[in-house]
Amino acid sequence: MAYVRLKYSRDALRDYAQLLTRSEITKLVNEEDYSTLNYFIRTYDSSAFSSGKSYGDYYYYIYDVLRTHYGNEYVVKNEFINYGLLQLGLCSDCPAIHIFSEFRIGDVIADLALFNGHSVGIEIKTELDSPTRLCYQLDRYLKVFNSVYIMVPENCLSTYRSFAMEYQVGLISYNLQTRSFAMEMEAYQRPAPNxxxxxxxxxxxxxxxxxxxxxxxxxxxxxxxxxxxxxxxxxxxxxxxxxxxxxxxxxxxxxGIPVTFFKKKRKELNQALLALHSDDVFREKLYRQLLQPISLQ
Known part of the structure; x- marks a missing residue:
């Protein structure tokens, strides 16, 4: 397996992130189209991935690169699904939770929504984001969910603490390097949606x-x-x-998608499978495609 380097260009990181989008995953599964993967391997990683490795190996690698150097919304959601749910215990009986990625509420979209006994809405802010629309977003979330949380990097807590206090929402910090999530402020529980x-x-x-x-x-x-x-x-x-x-x-x-759908196998792809609202047939086909050896011919 290739090692994560100390530095990558911004263009490379954006390109790696593209490989985890719904359109690229769907193209890979439905059309067996490896053209984008091959182009990025040739452009950025031909020495490490020229032969003897699979496309699944490459996905493991790009995900580790993104987790280390980019920390975009995809990575935060994926780490939350794989680690944060159990660490935080936002809903009772975690295995029975049903989850949404990008849950539409009128003209805003909640990044994550959880349903089990009560409802939880989560707005994610990465280091790449700003709080510009946060007040408007929280106002909408509070009309739907029993509890609402803002999820932010550890080093951005001071920026968002005042929003959490003003709107009586919870505040969660995360550290992608240590794969840890912490409850900084509990959310006020609202009895019913509007x-x-x-x-x-x-x-x-x-x-x-x-x-x-x-x-x-x-x-x-x-x-x-x-x-x-x-x-x-x-x-x-x-x-x-x-x-x-x-x-x-x-x-x-x-x-929603039951949490039991997410597997330990190919954990870097759980968020992509959630966003696609995929079934077991789609997932198993994706796994088979990723077993294919890299071919740059």
Whole structure:
């Protein structure tokens, strides 16, 4: 295995990060297309990866490079999935947690969302980010999740502590070199989401399921395609907060990825598989593709 060097160009790090994007992983699995991989190997690593190694070896290597020198959002999410969940215990019964990467809330996207008994939203800020939109993001998160956290590098804690205090959200620090996550401030627990915001988060089938199951009905009398959003929203808004929260978490768990999906094998790819909402068939095909020996012909 090639050693991680002390220094890499910014262009090389950005190119390595590209190999972990959804588009590149999908191209590799569905088209068996190694062209981008081969181009980067020729450009940056031909002496170390010219022969005798697999494309999986190269993925191990680029991930270690990124973890050591780049620390982008992909790496933070991946390390959290592999190590932070168990270290922090944000939800009870960790193996039963269902997780989302990039959970849409209207016009903002939560970097991570966890559902199990209650809901947790996480906004990640890396050393490459700024707090410019953080107030706006937290305002939206607080209308949906029972608890909200900001996750930041250890050396950025002073920048974000005031935001955590003002909005009563939790603050988590991380260190990618030691693969450690620490709870710096606990989040205030909110009892239930905002019904109007819930309607914007849920798919049509999901808010229908909540209303039908609570009221014991198959449909709403007088419902049409034009008025159903308003009618279901009105009925959902009348649910007791505890029931709304419980039903909201229950339907979102069905859409999320169970933590048990993530394996110790090829741990550097867990976040890519989460972002793609992939199944076991896709994952096993990806693993087989990565066993192929590197061929630069």
């Amino acid at each position: 019904p109007r915001q819930v309607m914007e988060v849920l798919h049509t089938s999901e808010y229908k399921e909540i209303v039908h199951s609570y009221y014991g009905i198959d449909t709403i009398e007088g419902r049409t395609d034009f008025n159903q959003f308003a009618l279901y929203g009105e009925m959902l808004s009348k649910l007791p907060p505890n029931d709304l929260n419980s039903l909201f978490v229950s339907v979102l768990k069905k859409r």
